[in-house]
Every structure is written in C-alpha cells, then in structure tokens.
Amino acid sequence: MIFVLGATGKVGRALVPALLDAGAGVRALTRDPAKARIDPRAEVVQGDLDTADLPALLAGADRVFVLTQGHSADREAAVAQAAAQAGVTHLVKLSTTGVHFGQTDPITRAHAEAEQAIREAGPEWTILRPGAFMDNRFAWLGSIREENAVYVPEGDPASALVHVRDIAAVATLALTTSGHEGATYELTGGEALTTEAQVAILSEAIGRPVRYVEEPESAARERMMRKYGWPAEAVDGFFALKRESAAHEDVVFDTVERVLGRPPRTFVAWARENASAYHHQE
Template sequence: MILVTGATGTVGRHVVQLLQQGGHRARAMTRGRPGHPLPPDTDVVRADFDDPDSLRRALTGVHSVFLLTAPAAPTPDHDLALLAAARSAHVTSVVKLSAIGTGERFGTVTVGAWHQAAEDAVRASGMAWTVLRPSSFASNFLHWASLIRAGQPVPNLTGEGKQGIIDPRDIAAVAVAALTDPAHAGMTYTLTGPEPLHVPDQATRLAQVIGRPVDTTDLPPAVARQQLLASGMPSAAVEATIIGSAWARAGHNAVVTDDVEKVLGRAPATFLSWAQRHREAFIGTR
C-alpha cells in the first residue's frame, strides 16, 4: 500500500491515478478540503498533519509514502509529523516533493529553507528516500485564468528571469517511478520542462492556443509584497514567495535538466502542450 498525501491537489491526484493505472494499491490522504475529485473507488482516508492519531490510522499497512505538504505558512512541521508516524508504522520508503533551488543562498537568505529542513529529516529518517525538486509548475498560470478571460494583463513577479516550467503530470510520473522502483532510492532529482521560459514567453505560447494576445505587466518585489499582504496571505508565506520570485528574477532558476527523461525514458512535456490541454480554462470574451 502506498499512501499519497496531498492526494486531491495538483500533483497528488495524478500520482493516485497513475498508481491505480499501474495496478498498485494507493491510499489517498485528504483533510476533506475542496480539491480535485478522485475516482469513486479510491481508498480515501481522512487525516490531518496536526492530528497524530489520524496519521497513525492513515499509515496502517502502508509501506511507501508520497510526502507532499502545503502549509499555509512555510514550516517543516507537517513533514516531520508524517515522518515520525511513518517510522512508528514501519514504513520502508518515502518520496518527498520539495522544490528547485532548495538550500541555495540568495543574499542573506536561504531559498526554500523549510523544504531544506524537511529534506534533511527525510534523508535521516532511516527509510529509503527519494527527493524531487521540481521547477515552477505550468499550472501556476491557472491562477491568472480569470484575468486572461477578462483580457487583463498577467502579473509578472519574475521579470526577465527564465524558468524550466514543468507539467505537473511529469512530476507525478517521476514520483510514481520512485515509489515503485527501488533503483531511485537515495536520489535527488531536479525536475524541469524542456526549455527555459519567462512569463512573457508563457503568455506568447498561451496566446497561440487561445487565439488572442495575452499581455503581462511587471510586478516588482516591493509591489508584489504589498499586494500579497493585502490579499490576506500570511506574512511568512509572503516573504517566502518574494524570496523565491526575486531569486528567479535574478536568473538563478534558468535551469533545464534531463532528470525527467532519465527517469521516464521520454522528454518532458512543453508548456505549449500543457496550455493546449487546458485551453478551456483561459477562453473568454473581453
């Protein structure tokens, strides 16, 4: 049995589906919050990272875990709680979803400091482990779907900084490979798409798909910080977002690797192909 945390989210739902399609037993862990629906025959367990008893129930009979946490404010606490419960349940392996650039120094700060603490705990867990560090998700563009439908410009937090935008389905496919093949134990994979793109590049490709221009507007870090705080985002989450955006803006995430191809035996999907698959989300009238 493989436990999938974050099972109704952007990556987790694909992990569940791919495991099922491959004939593997998958248990989907969710806190019951709205997310992507799962097939009706999915083994679903309600659990919360802040409830140790629920984690113990979720881990009953489990041998491997896909560890994806998305706390409102950056903290490794949820990862640590799951790892402690997994050790008690004699889980043998864990695949941790982290983020590209984790642990890199940028000025006086550390990029992805909370992911680094969680990665360290995974490596010291005594379980077989694999760490996945994906670049920026193609699906992040869905945040701007309503603006694009209304003909308004997309905010650009990363300026001219290019990133190896990756399709979440490729992340999930690599995760499933790591969960089901011990050859990936002890590996840290940096997962990217096939080409470095900045936000205007993405907008141009999406414009090709929807048949009309998609404009962008630069959003400097100071302005982005003000807007994110005004939206109600926790201050710690705002600072993590600003650090990551400034790091990418400075060109540090202009990275393309062949890790997806090495694991899957095929090239990663392009942003254009992702946009074509999600065209309906962006169609609207001015």
C-alpha cells in the first residue's frame, strides 16, 4: 500500500491515478474528502498531519510519498519518524532543484532540512527535486482572460519548466519498482524557454494574440497582493526564491529521459492541453 500525502496538490493529483494505473494500492490523505475529487479507485483517508496520530495513520502502508503543505521540515521529519515506527520501507520526498544549487531562501532551506530528516529516518528513500512547474503558468489565467496580456517582473529568467505528469511518472517508478533507493533526481523539462517564448506558445495554443508585458518588481508585488490576494509574506518568499533561482532556472537536467526512457513533455504540449482554460469566461 502506498500512502500519498499532498494528494490534492499539483503533483499529487497526477500521481494518484498514475500509481493506480500501475497496479498499486493507494491511500490518499485529505482534510476534506467531500471537496478533494480524488480518483475513486483510491482509499481516501480524512486527516490533518498536525493533529493526527501519525503512526496509526501510516499503519499498513509500506511506501509513502512525502509532500506537505508549506514544506515544513518539522512536519516532514515527524512523518518520516512515524513512517519508520509504522514499518514503512521506502519514502519518496518531493523537494526542489534549489537544494541541488545550494539556495538559501526559506522555501529551499525547509526542503533541505526535510531531505536530511528523510535520509536519517531509517527507511529507504528517494528524493525528487523538480524545477519550476509548467502548471505555474495558470497564474496568468486572469490577465489572459481579462486583458489578453501576461505581466512578468523585469528580468524574469528563462526556465526549463517541467510537466507535473513527468514528476508523477518518476515518482510512480520510484514507489513501485526497485533500483531508485538512495537516488536523488533533479527533474526539469527538456528545454529552457524565455518567458516571452512561453507567452508566444500559449498565444498560439489559445488562438489569439497575448501581449507580453515586463513590469518593475514593485508593480509586480502590488499586483500579487492587490489583485491576487497574496499576503505580503508569501510575496516576499516568492521574490526571494526567484532571486536565488534566477541564475540556474535555465539549467536542463536529462533525468526525466534517463529514468523514463522517453523525452520529457514539452511546454507546447502543455499549452495545447490547457488552452481552453484561458478562454474568456462568459
């Protein structure tokens, strides 16, 4: 039985059906099963990691996919220790490429500490370190629908965006086959694209012109807080992460192709899959 934490997140939502399609039994944790829309083939468990009896929650699972809200190192360390007590044999943690590059922003530091806790807990482990997600471009939905425009902070770097289904595919292999114990996998797409190129690809997929607009960081901060409702702390964390990752967000790793035996999914394919979401809402 594979216990999936973060089952309703970007990766978890792709991972649960991928594991089930591979023939694995899946138990998925969620705070609210009624809202979760988890694949009906999975066993859904209601619970909160901060209040649950973790060893009891993990009883009967032999592998665990570790992904927690806020990427709390303390929370993931508690999960790892409880997993060891419950007899779990393999932990697969979702981390970030920032750890590979030694970034010191708060989000990356939390992942680095959690990685260490996973490695020290006792069970076998595999660490997945994806770069920026293609799904992050859903942040442009509002401005594309309303203004046919994308606003980005000046100097936004080129990025080797990765498809969440590729992350889920690697996680599925790590959780269902042997040979991935003790491995740390950096995961990116197969090419680095400038933000302007990403907008052009989306524009073509949607079938109408989309303007690419660079704006000062101060204007971008204002937009995130006023229009999107981000708290100031989250905006600060985002820009700290962007500053740290800017120098290497365009680095391409060949891990997806090496592990899966096929090229990574492209942003062109992602844009075509998701073009309908960007159409004007009546």
